[in-house]
Amino acid sequence: MKTLLLVDIQNDFVPGGALAVKEGDKIVPLVNALQNRFDRVVATKDWHPAGHGSFASSHPGRKVGDIIELNGLSQILWPDHCIQNSPGAEFHPHLDTTHIEKVIFKGTDPGIDSYSGFYDNGRRKATGLKQYLDAKGVKRLYVCGLATDYCVKFTVLDALAEGFETYLIEDACRGVELNRGDVARALDEMKAGGCHIISSAELLA
C-alpha cells in the first residue's frame, strides 16, 4: 500500500496567487501522473479564516516578511492567503482531484499558524491526519506539493516524528526561497531526520 500526500497545491501558492511560489504550477502535471501509481491519495489545504494572525494585514504597522511573536511563537508575516472558501484556497484548476479520498484542513485557528499537515506550529492541536492515516493502516508516506521550505518540510518532519517511513518527491515540490538556500537547507533537514529524497522518475519508471 502506497500513500501519496499532496501538500497545499492551491491557487494562492502558484504564480498569480497571493503567496506565489515560483514555478508552483509546474508540479501539477507531474503530481497528476504520480497519482496513478498510488493506492491512496490524501491532500492538505491551508485554510485560514479572514484576519488570520499570520497575515501582515492583521497587524497594523507591520509588513509582509516581518517576524513577530504570535501567542508565544515566532511568526513570519505573510500576505493574506488561502482564506476559507475563497478562490485562492481552491486546488489548482488542473490538479486531478478525483483520487483524493480525504482533505485535511490546517491553519484554521486565527491565533496560530500551521505549516505541518499534522499539527499547528505549537503542536497544540492535531489536524486529524495522523489519526486518519493510522485508521487506514498507512506506514509509508510519499509527500509532494508546496512549499518545500515551509509546509512540505514541516509535514515531512512531523511524519518522521510520528514514525512514518517518509519519502519526499523532490521534483514534485517547489519552495518559497524567502532567503537563498532555504530549499536546499529544507532538503538537508528532512534528510537528516530520516526522510528519503527521491525523484518522480523513480516512481513513474
Ligand code: VGL
Ligand atoms: C505555506 C506559508 C504560509 C505553505 C502556508 O503552504 O508552505 N507557507 N502558509
Ligand code: ZN
Ligand atoms: Zn498559510
